[in-house]
Structures are given as C-alpha cells and as structure tokens.
Amino acid sequence: MEFKLKSKFKPDGDQPEAIGKLYEGLKKGNRHQTLLGVTGSGKTFTVANVIEKIQKPTLVIAHNKTLAAQLVSEFREFFPDNAVEYFVSYYDYYQPEAYMSSTDTYIDKEVQINKEIEKLRHKATAELLSRKDVIVVSSVSCIYGLGSPDSYRNEVLFISKGLSSNREKIIGQLVDMHYTRSEVLERGRVSGAW
Numbered sequence: 001m002e003f004k005l006k007s008k009f010k011p012d013g014d015q016p017e018a019i020g021k022l023y024e025g026l027k028k029g030n031r032h033q034t035l036l037g038v039t040g041s042g043k044t045f046t047v048a049n050v051i052e053k054i055q056k057p058t059l060v061i062a063h064n065k066t067l068a069a070q071l072v073s074e075f076r077e078f079f080p081d082n083a084v085e086y087f088v089s090y091y092d093y094y095q096p097e098a099y100m101s102s103t104d105t106y107i108d109k110e111v112q113i114n115k116e117i118e119k120l121r122h123k124a125t126a127e128l129l130s131r132k133d134v135i136v137v138s139s140v141s142c143i144y145g146l147g148s149p150d151s152y153r154n155e156v157l158f159i160s161k162g163l164s165s166n167r168e169k170i171i172g173q174l175v176d177m178h179y180t181r182s183e184v185l186e187r188g189r190v191s192g193a194w
Contacts, residue, residue, distance in 0.1 A: 001082065001132070003135075006077075006078060006081075019050055019053065035047065044071060045078070048075065048078040051135060057134045058136070060137045069086060071137045072084055072086045084134075087142055088117060090115075126158075129149070
C-alpha cells in the first residue's frame with residue numbers, strides 16, 4: 001500500500017520549498033538534513049508531505065517518549081490508512097548495576113517493564129516485517145539493545161486470514177519457539193528451556 005496523506009490543508013509559506021529540498025536531498029542520498037522551525041510552524045506536516053512523496057518506510061526519532069507519542073498521534077491523523085507505530089523504551093524504571101568501591105557495595109540492576117509499551121514495540125516490529133507503508137516514531141534511547149531483525153523474524157509466527165496451514169505444523173513451530181500450552185488466555189510466555 002502507498003502512503004496517502006489526508007489533510008484539508010495544502011503546504012503553504014516556506015513549506016513547499018522545504019518539502020522540495022528535503023525530497024531532492026533524499027533522492028540524492030543525503031544522509032543528514034535539518035528542518036528548522038518554531039513550535040507550531042508545521043514541521044510535522046512538512047515531513048508528512050515528504051513521506052508521501054518519497055514512499056519509503058520512515059523512522060522519526062524524537063528526544064523523549066512524550067514527544068514521540070504526540071508525533072504518533074499527528075502522523076496517524078495524516079496517514080489514517082497506513083501503519084504509524086510507537087517504538088520507545090519499555091522501561092518504566094531502570095537502575096543499571098553499579099559498584100561503589102569506597103564501601104565495596106554492589107547494587108544490582110533493577111528494571112520495571114511496561115507491558116503495554118512492550119506490545120507496541122512488537123507491533124511496530126511486526127508491521128515493519130510485513131508491509132512497506134510504515135512510519136515508526138521512536139525515542140532516541142530505544143535503539144540500544146534492539147537486536148537483529150533476522151533473529152526477531154525467526155522467533156515470530158505469522159498467521160493471517162487466508163493463510164493455508166495445518167494445526168500440527170503451527171503447534172510444531174510454537175514448540176520450536178519454546179512456547180508452552182496454557183488453558184488461560186493471556187500474553188504469550190516462553191518456557192525456561194533456553
């Protein structure tokens with residue numbers, strides 16, 4: 001599916017020139033471009049127009065989770081028929097391990113993972129692996145420890161409407177991926193077989 005921008009507005013003021021320059025820069029392979037503008041000047045709308053012109057999966061990096069969430073909301077309004085996903089760090093709290101030599105004290109790592117954000121990260125990754133019209137809005141810190149897309153792809157079972165398969169084959173794939181059977185409908189768990 002192609003990116004299709006939906007808006008009652010058209011680019012105005014400096015926006016048409018900015019859209020043209022950014023698009024040409026992307027076509028030339030420029031790795032770094034900067035779009036300047038004050039709050040409320042239409043930078044998100046300008047970038048949305050560039051995404052529609054270039055027709056490529058896009059990663060938008062914001063400096064924090066709050067701004068990323070705002071941008072997801074705005075891009076979803078501009079691209080209601082395309083995949084716009086939120087991919088931020090799933091830690092609600094993260095205390096890295098530490099050692100204080102003056103008191104010979106070791107402080108163990110402590111982590112609280114937000115399961116809703118973890119689901120959104122998986123959804124973003126699955127969308128990237130299954131379609132081309134994807135915008136991922138991310139925070140800077142989430143890119144650390146992401147892992148290999150191939151490793152992720154090998155640990156995902158894709159099931160879709162109209163897919164021809166049989167029960168035994170699907171069960172075998174789930175067993176190979178170390179899933180265990182449960183009578184309770186809940187989030188997937190992997191057994192301790194690793």
